[in-house]
Amino acid sequence: MDDRFPLVALERVSFRFADGATLFEALSEVFDNRHTGLVGRNGVGKSILGRLLAGELQPSDGRVLRQGRIAYLPQRIVAAPGARVVDLMGCAPWFDALQRVMGGEPHADDIETLDGRWDVIERLQRALQDEGLGHLDPQTPAMQLSGGECSRVALLGALLAEADLLILDEPGNHLDLPSRRRLGQRLASWRGGLVLISHDRELLAGMQRIVELSAAGLRSYGGGYAFYQASRQREREAARQTLDSARVERKRGERELRQQQERQQQRSASGLRQGKDSNQAKILLGMQKNRSESSAGRTAKRLDSRRQQLDEQVREAVAALVEEPPVTLHGQTESLPPGRRVLYWRDLRLPFGAASLPDFELFGSRRVAVLGPNGCGKSSLLAVLSGRLAPLSGECRVEVPWALLDQHLHGLDAQESALEHLQRLAPGSAESLLRTRLVHLGVDAEAALLPSARLSGGQRLKVALAGVLARDPTPQLLLLDEPDNHIDLDSRLAVEALLRDYRGALLVVSHDAAFVDALMPSERLLWTADGWRHERC
Template structure:
């Protein structure tokens, strides 16, 4: 069961104990030397890649499925490289994208504090080893610092042994981040750290990372977070490419390069067209000249042997000219191919949404004193919405946004009152639960009664960025972003087309190109939308017609509030 959110504390100086464990920046270093590593499906994650991560704020970017999470595991040492060498210096703390929350997992486990707490208990019991004493160096006050660490992250003073399943996803992420920051490591490796965080928690994280003195590698699609980085590292086609500056600078540089490449390609094509025209004119001129010489030779009444020699000479000359013109044409084509190779391929991502228009007067949603099942004690909510509205749900972690969406989708019943939806719905939850781990995307679509022929389904999925390697693989093998896109396909192309889409943090795990494609597709969606998201830029792009905001323990109509 999740708990009501607590506002993160404002940034404040580190305690003396924290300062004693503050990272020594110069000790952090990770370098890859000629590293190659293949993904499970055979695609190359890295191919003879060399790169150094020093004391800088590195933002790691790449498309969904590029292997960013796997790369972080390689950098951390959880996986050995298949070839080449990875050298590490300094202690590293990491926060994975998917946090454990199963049976037996405690908050101390999520925060990475269990080894220190157990070592301290053994030492106090008189059974501690030298390894325990080494582990506790500078961490003797770990128990006293635990509640202060949670308070700094805006969380209650939960005991370390509290089950991880008893808190919300956003709260669990804060526990993991606070624990990583408190470990006094020399470097941090964070995988999509702002997923599930509300606006205030994101602000807290930004403050903490701004004052972080050690090395930092952050895999993220969060444009705001990436703009706080000092270096962007792009993972693409088996290579790592570093770019000085934040994400906005990277985008400007990338766009300038793309514009230059496009201009070079346009120029090469124009040169080829002009060159081919000149070659055709030259060929025609040669043909006319040959015919004229042949007529003159016949009219000159020359000896047959001399005529034969001239004819052979003319044919040899014509043959050499053909070869020269072929070579020139091939050179022009090669120049175009070389220019085209430098042009970044267009993003193969599109969302072919079904025709699910909702007439302007059609009532879609009717809430009459409906009491959501969570949070406990939440007041009843009344709301009537018609037509193709766009409802934005905004509020901190733990306020019940996911529960409210599930109630609107009919998956949960209100504790009291009425909740009526007058059109077919589809929900995309944060866990992408429309997909079973063992089934493939095509199997899931077949189970959901997708009416499109398999060939057309594959074509649409390819436009969504899901090729054969993704649609034929068990869902458990998909990356976070690939799974979200697969779940979206299930929501859109099931037997009964949805006229009311309910999206719970849909941009979590999506790469930047996919987020932009989703924005464009949803901006033209003719049905009704209800979207819960902490991504302010994404919500603004959808141009909400209505807003519900969680304020002072209740849902408030904030339709007139600014985006």
């Protein structure tokens, strides 16, 4: 018995930006109580579609029909000034109402607000404890939380909302490995409908179906991520075979058309010669010539029509293949001599952390993976090295040109276009060169001129990384805080390839073990139960 029931239905939904640019059009799909993974390349519109499903945005054309309660968790969790943990969880109205009632100063509607939620404080504290966040209080200021802790707190709030449909946009970003595993377990036990927008293969493996958004529209695959990959591979192979067959057929058809045209020309020439040899009257020869030319014209039209049919078959086969261009990142620096000191620190203690770090020096083109759970100080270390934060004690110094790419992409102005960003950081570079680099990143000519706030999270990250590498002088040290977040699989492989070939030094923070291994780190700075430890790989 099929117990599916629809929760959100798209009816020929289109979305256009204020300037008239179309993101997608005429999308139709039903999202029911199954757990659905929504996938697609960066910039194709997954986050916008998620907001349309949740009612955060309205379509330019078409309708979005909803039933039941919907909880939505955006890709970027931005805490408002003065926000608390309870605000991030979306439970502030009930918490504050209960606080006022308990304090003897209730508002007129507080009793109605708290209907069925009188245990909200206990529920919040229990949820934080179960998530390993028992050190947080509902009134803890959100500014004290790491990026991963913000994501975990907001996700807890979405789960506590007891919605019929949960829409999560990249919930695994900024989460450490244990938190990602807990997230997978929570989603597996979630009894309501789920739309998971993600590039995380492990999370997608647990979905009941995959819906792909591409330039061609929405396509549903009734299975998990492995089934989706196998289906797409079969489709690509079939499309390639169809394209090969169409090209072979066109080549054979063109050969036959040339032969028919040559035979027609030979017949026409032979008829005219015979007429001349038989001493026919000029008027008869003229009539014969006209008939021959008319016949040749009809034959030419017929052959041209057939040629167009063959070309159209090839064009349709090419369109069906729909292979996306590869993503390429450009950037290089001169190799550092092995004895060149890049940075050092001594007796260093970080803000927001009690443990000191072991004394450390980095020489040459070595690469360091900074590993540990959320909140242990990984991002704080990069902020201290870059001068954004002052250490509690100790000294540190970077001795080569460097660049920082943090989780929030602070160097990327929201109102600045991708092209303007690269022009500002590389003023001596030709515009044509910068445009080419953006195209290689998957940012086309139109998107290159949009404010960066209009780009997807993955596109912004790639533009920010390209800007870092375009600086003059070229950085000889990159400080990268989770550069694998927000980007699709193809882009992640491109970032891995670029960083493997990078000839400067690296300090990389990441929770993705496969990504870290692909960079082939020479050493690790690892948080343990006993504090920070430095080890060679």
